[in-house]
Amino acid sequence: DNYGSQSFEEDEYAKVIEGIKRIYKQKIKPVEVTYNFEGFHSAPLTDSDIEAKPIVLLIGQYSTGKTTFIRYLLDKSYPGEHIGVEPTTDRFVSVMHGSEERVIPGNAAAVNQDLPFRGLNRFGQAFLSRFQVSQTNSPVLENMTIIDTPGILAGDKQLTERGYDFTQVIEWFAERADLILLMFDSHKLDISNEFKLAIHSLKGQEEKVRVVLNKSDMVSQQQLMRVYGAMMWSLGKVVQTPETMRVYLSSFWTEKPPNCFEDCRELIEAESKDLLRDLKELRRNAAIRKINEIVKRARLARVHALIISHLKKEMPAMFGKKKKQDALLNNLGAEFIKIQQRYHLPAGDFPNPERFKQNLAHYDMDKFKSLKDDLIERVDEALSNDLPKLMSQFPTMNPE
Amino acid sequence: DNYGSQSFEEDEYAKVIEGIKRIYKQKIKPVEVTYNFEGFHSAPLTDSDIEAKPIVLLIGQYSTGKTTFIRYLLDKSYPGEHIGVEPTTDRFVSVMHGSEERVIPGNAAAVNQDLPFRGLNRFGQAFLSRFQVSQTNSPVLENMTIIDTPGILAGDKQLTERGYDFTQVIEWFAERADLILLMFDSHKLDISNEFKLAIHSLKGQEEKVRVVLNKSDMVSQQQLMRVYGAMMWSLGKVVQTPETMRVYLSSFWTEKPPNCFEDCRELIEAESKDLLRDLKELRRNAAIRKINEIVKRARLARVHALIISHLKKEMPAMFGKKKKQDALLNNLGAEFIKIQQRYHLPAGDFPNPERFKQNLAHYDMDKFKSLKDDLIERVDEALSNDLPKLMSQFPTMNPE
């Protein structure tokens, strides 16, 4: 076992996730539900939203060793795995933990409430028939979900041949991923137009992207330098950020190829170790990120509750409700300022009045709930005690 | 002696240069002089134009080891050489062969007919006081002239502080160079704005540019990979060509620094050897390029002679000279077609009629010389016999 054997402090992570779920359900969700947060922001989080494992997305030209890398990590094949010299992986595969081996076809996966793939329905049948969830029992997958993807070919006609928009699908997964591994092959470096498009579609996600120059032992040291340089040269042109992306020189195989070079073995091993360490950090970083997102969400929900209850309070008890509602709607900015002053809230925490007004239009303000101090107090407690306490379990890291 | 000790087939090169000089003087120059080629193209070549050694231009941030590299090549200091941690080289230095040590100040160098630096006068006093020729006796310099340059600093205010336009001077040398070495320091990678401008000014000369990542043994192997990657990433953004530039990982020193790393020694030595080999090829390539340029020039001069003598022939013997000259001037295109048909010449070998007309305006066509068959035959001989024979001494290479 190449990876799972290392201690993962599994309990600690599980405890943090349990903590987030408990705090959210007891102290944040009630205020969301009471003040129609869903209509203005998003539906309350489910347990599976919070439990969702960090996602690692693998992208690359065909035959760069993406599927082999997953086999290396798991130390076994996932159900439906194919490895070979021709373009082999012909679909997107979400490799996930499960107590037993199972393949869930794309259509079934995209309607499953317990899986984070409902959003994939937008890509239609052509895509869903090229998507599957592969479950297998693996300690590695207790900590992350890995997305294997079809290799990108050199030609340009793939978009039409595929029947779905590869780049948009990549973009969808990239937004939800915690780490994106761009895999290159030292032995056969080539950046096709579709691969360039895929890289472009990672715009805004650059800090999650790592580059893996795989099969680094299939070329001599001097060749490796050339290939590495050429790759960075091309990548620098495609990626717009001035900061260099982190590159790992690696060669992941389960059986050592007979014809590999040994002159960079030490370097490749050091680099591979770095990559595996970063994968281990993933869960920890994902936990920190989750706490951070819950904090953001709690602050939003709190301000939202104060706005909604304020509007409710302004409504007359008996007559002129319609007129008053209109007046409030048209002076939302002024009402926001009143609320900021009363509760000493920064203007930056408030929503855009225009957008808020559009959402308000669907509601009858008179039906809004009045301020319930205990609900607000619960959120305050979460923000000032519970969530910071969870965060303090990660002493050396900063959120964001 | 690190470089000069290797056999250079000096005789062969000298013979080729002598051959070009002889062929040019006997068979091409006469037709140029007879038919006023100078007024339409350029002055006849002098011996020193043809003898001019290949030029190697060294560019880089300060303290990257440019001057140390020259000391390594020559195995000695050039007159006026400074090496040190602070920005040390404060001027452009043309390091050239000479029987004894001598420094020629910029002003003197720029008026010297035997030196290829008359064009530098355009940069004025501020520049000429920061330019010098340093002559020293060295077998390496029998084969090339090396231009050492002041290191580029990180700040942006240098342009005004220097008093001359550094970028334009670099451009001037780059156009005339046979090889441009962009030197980086693995230990302190940094690409300032002025350096970026300098790199931009190499536009169009990209095929002459090589990148030297120097002091490669001042960092560990893993650090070296990072630095190298970061450099290629940035260079890819600055240089517009899709082809990667050739990089040499090197560390040139005359005394081994005590604190250097050994884990890439073999790679660095292989790469340094490649660079030295390419420097040796320089003279051979320069010779091929010179033959090629002479061929081009001879073809141009031949067509020119046929045009001029044709115009002369069209002029009336006695009266109406002015009128006829005007008519010819206004129908130059038609006259060119007549000449093409008579001598079976491709239209592509003919000058732009508008530009030609402007130059013609300074001449009295009646004073032009008539066609002298023996002059044309001499050019034909050079083109079909003498120059191909010279070229055949380089059997494996293609011109251009």
Ligand SMILES: Nc1ncnc2c1ncn2[C@@H]1O[C@H](COP(=O)(O)OP(=O)(O)OP(=O)(O)O)[C@@H](O)[C@H]1O
């Ligand atoms: N580190 C390695 N060294 C040498 N060969 C390797 C390495 N990794 C994978 N290979 C070989 O490369 C080929 C392609 O591997 P694999 O199927 O894992 O690539 P892939 O990126 O998943 O391809 P596709 O995009 O077609 O699914 C296989 O023959 C595999 O054995």
Ligand SMILES: Nc1ncnc2c1ncn2[C@@H]1O[C@H](COP(=O)(O)OP(=O)(O)OP(=O)(O)O)[C@@H](O)[C@H]1O
């Ligand atoms: N290969 C090397 N390894 C370690 N140190 C080096 C190496 N080459 C040069 N140095 C040191 O770096 C410093 C700068 O060297 P040098 O003066 O040759 O650089 P330069 O590029 O010519 O600088 P400038 O642009 O200021 O003229 C000196 O102290 C020199 O000894």
Ligand SMILES: [Mg+2]
């Ligand atoms: Mg695959």
Ligand SMILES: [Mg+2]
């Ligand atoms: Mg110097």
